[in-house]
Amino acid sequence: xxxxxxxxxxxxxxxxxxxxxxxxxxxxxxxxxLRVTWRVAAFLLRFHVRVEGIEHLPRAADGHTSxxxxxxxxxxxSWIDPFVLWMVLPAEPRLAFFGDARTMARSPLRRWIVRRVxxxxxxxxxxxxxxxxxxxxxxxxxVRSGAVFCLFPESGFPVPPGTARPVAAGLGYIALRTGxxxxxxxxxxxxxxxxxxxxxxxxxxxxxxQALAAAAGDGALxxxxxxxxxxxxxxxxxxxxxxxxxxxxxxxxxxxRSVLPPPGSHLRGTRLTTLFR
Numbered sequence: 001x002x003x004x005x006x007x008x009x010x011x012x013x014x015x016x017x018x019x020x021x022x023x024x025x026x027x028x029x030x031x032x033x034l035r036v037t038w039r040v041a042a043f044l045l046r047f048h049v050r051v052e053g054i055e056h057l058p059r060a061a062d063g064h065t066s067x068x069x070x071x072x073x074x075x076x077x078s079w080i081d082p083f084v085l086w087m088v089l090p091a092e093p094r095l096a097f098f099g100d101a102r103t104m105a106r107s108p109l110r111r112w113i114v115r116r117v118x119x120x121x122x123x124x125x126x127x128x129x130x131x132x133x134x135x136x137x138x139x140x141x142x143v144r145s146g147a148v149f150c151l152f153p154e155s156g157f158p159v160p161p162g163t164a165r166p167v168a169a170g171l172g173y174i175a176l177r178t179g180x181x182x183x184x185x186x187x188x189x190x191x192x193x194x195x196x197x198x199x200x201x202x203x204x205x206x207x208x209x210q211a212l213a214a215a216a217g218d219g220a221l222x223x224x225x226x227x228x229x230x231x232x233x234x235x236x237x238x239x240x241x242x243x244x245x246x247x248x249x250x251x252x253x254x255x256x257r258s259v260l261p262p263p264g265s266h267l268r269g270t271r272l273t274t275l276f277r
Contacts, residue, residue, distance in 0.1 A: 014101035014124055015111075017131035019138040021118020023145035025067045025093035030116040032091060038083045045272070046196040051088045053203035058181065067093030067146035069206065070182045072171060072244060075164060075252055076152035077190040079276040084187060085150060088201050094119060096142040098135070098151035101125060119147065132170075136177055143178040153241070161191040162256035164249040171244065172237030175209035176225065182207050184248050188255025193272040198259045202251060212243030 027035075042049065060066040073085055082097055089095065101122035104114050114120050121138045124131050142149045155168035175182055183206045189199035213221055216239040226232035261267065 014105045015114065015120075015122035016101070017122060017124050017127050017134040017138075019096075019141060020114055020120040020122065023096065023119070023138075023141045023147055025146035025148075027091045027094040028118070030113075031094055031119070034113070034117060035086055035091060038087050042087060045269075048196070048198045049084065049088060049201060050199070051201045051203070053205075056183065056203045056205045057090075058183070058206055065090045065093065067148050068143050068180055069148055070143070070171070070175060070178075070180050071095065071148050071150040071185055072167075072182050073150065073152045073185045073187060074154050074167070074248060075187065075190075076154050077161070077187070078193060078273055080193060081152060081187060081190055082150070084190070084199060084201060085185060089148070093147050095150040096121065096147045098139070098149070099123065136173060139174045140178050143180045149174065149178075149180065153244070162253045164245055164252040167241040167245045169234070169237040169241045172209065172213075172240030173233070175212075175240055176233060176237060177228065179209075182209065182212065182244065184244060184251070186248060186251045186255045188252075188257075189259035191256070191273075192267070192270055193275075194267040195269040195272075198261075200255050200259050202255055204248065204251060207244075207247065209240045212247065213239040214243070215246055216240070216243035218242075 058066045058069050071085065071089070073081060082099070086095060096119035098121045101124045103110075104120065104122055105111050119142070121135050121142070123135065127135075139149050151171065151174075153167045153171040154165040156166045159165050171182070174180075184204040186202040186204065187199065188202070189197055210221060213236060218239055222232060222236065226236055
């Protein structure tokens with residue numbers, strides 16, 4: 001079983017909660033340049049990325065990809081995961097990322113990139129209820145702007161590759177507060193990286209929070225949406241998270257199996273897996 005990453009030493013800077021930059025569906029120059037940069041890097045590393053289910057992306061009446069939805073990426077295995085989604089999803093509407101505040105601020109270069117690209121919502125390591133409320137508000141701002149809110153919602157201890165971890169209730173709160181549909185995006189091959197790695201990205205059909213909560217069972221859904229901050233909202237947020245886990249567990253296992261290297265393969269460059277931890 002993979003080991004949990006060691007905690008950062010005290011004194012590591014981190015970004016504050018709240019949206020960095022402005023909420024917009026438009027992809028600015030820095031966003032587009034870095035998107036191309038990741039594609040070039042993937043080419044040089046000889047990564048082979050196969051995308052399935054692109055037809056499941058929400059679309060406007062004119063056929064173009066629309067925004068105001070939640071991209072739920074899973075499983076989250078390595079640093080490459082958000083960049084894979086950045087590469088394969090359309091440039092517009094752009095993605096706004098939810099991520100670890102310390103990881104984003106670990107070096108001056110990372111902090112510069114975050115500020116140039118914008119559309120980032122940091123998760124402070126010791127934020128508490130106030131930071132949580134701030135980030136819920138920021139997520140709502142992103143969805144209302146027409147951008148795509150992107151996060152990796154799993155939580156808990158590491159599990160063997162091909163196994164889905166539990167989904168945190170934060171996703172449920174965001175879906176409840178915004179009403180945005182959730183598009184599960186399953187990655188395979190991201191557990192161990194090496195030169196020539198094959199990866200798969202499977203985009204599953206969008207799901208409303210009501211459907212996910214119903215899939216989790218545990219009684220009938222409330223007739224009205226619960227009051228924000230109430231016990232009923234907390235319970236429903238957990239049901240939505242459990243429903244997403246149930247809806248994607250088999251897809252996570254299959255995506256992992258579909259890109260396993262043949263037995264006896266010599267894997268060159270596996271240090272890529274922890275290159276930017």
